[in-house]
Amino acid sequence: QKEVEQDPGPLSVPEGAIVSLNCTYSNSAFQYFMWYRQYSRKGPELLMYTYSSGNKEDGRFTAQVDKSSKYISLFIRDSQPSDSATYLCAMSARAEAGTALIFGKGTTLSVSS
Amino acid sequence: NAGVTQTPKFRVLKTGQSMTLLCAQDMNHEYMYWYRQDPGMGLRLIHYSVGEGTTAKGEVPDGYNVSRLKKQNFLLGLESAAPSQTSVYFCASMQALSGANVLTFGAGSRLTVL
Numbered sequence: 001q002k003e004v005e006q007d008p009g010p011l012s013v014p015e016g017a018i019v020s021l022n023c024t025y026s027n028s029a030f031q032y033f034m035w036y037r038q039y040s041r042k043g044p045e046l047l048m049y050t051y052s053s054g055n056k057e058d059g060r061f062t063a064q065v066d067k068s069s070k071y072i073s074l075f076i077r078d079s080q081p082s083d084s085a086t087y088l089c090a091m092s093a094r095a096e097a098g099t100a101l102i103f104g105k106g107t108t109l110s111v112s113s
Numbered sequence: 114n115a116g117v118t119q120t121p122k123f124r125v126l127k128t129g130q131s132m133t134l135l136c137a138q139d140m141n142h143e144y145m146y147w148y149r150q151d152p153g154m155g156l157r158l159i160h161y162s163v164g165e166g167t168t169a170k171g172e173v174p175d176g177y178n179v180s181r182l183k184k185q186n187f188l189l190g191l192e193s194a195a196p197s198q199t200s201v202y203f204c205a206s207m208q209a210l211s212g213a214n215v216l217t218f219g220a221g222s223r224l225t226v227l
Contacts, residue, residue: 032214034214036216041223042221043218044156044203044216046216046217090216092214096214101214101216103155104155105153
């Protein structure tokens with residue numbers, strides 16, 4: 001079993017839809033959780049990061065962590081065509097610089113206008 | 114502020130040829146990484162460096178070498194390219210930010226080995 005599992009999609013939704021992207025993980029030591037967004041032919045860029053369990057909101061984006069279920073989610077409200085990208089979850093056990101990040105394989109999202 | 118810059122952006126090699134990918138960062142980050150990204154495989158760590166003069170192996174190091182002679186530069190070398198090394202290569206650097214590790218990625222180098 002991979003440490004981090006992420007449904008690759010693709011996921012296609014109409015503009016304005018609510019999108020839910022998810023990752024599951026097996027290592028209970030993970031405490032730091034990130035979502036990266038990667039546009040086609042570009043490098044990944046950090047979108048959201050959270051520590052431990054709970055929710056974090058940033059505009060139309062909400063990151064949710066459920067450590068008891070080893071499950072994290074990224075919700076996108078009022079999705080826009082500009083949200084079309086691949087979303088990668090990433091996580092680590094410690095915050096010290098240099099601690100390895102474990103990535104999911106990414107979910108490709110397409111938002112149609 | 115350029116962030117992380119990778120050169121070249123595209124390259125086509127023949128099997129057996131050698132080449133070097135260059136990564137430069139201007140953020141004074143200590144940690145630098147080389148990943149490859151393949152369809153269905155996600156991001157896989159090749160090598161990384163925790164500071165000038167240091168390197169370490171990642172998940173898929175075979176067939177690659179790296180050097181970190183200067184803090185701002187991290188070079189990835191292929192001594193004898195193979196078709197299995199056709200991939201998109203990403204360089205990244207890291208800082209510790211508000212209790213979480215954050216990777217800053219370059220735009221990628223797309224390599225095709227024929």
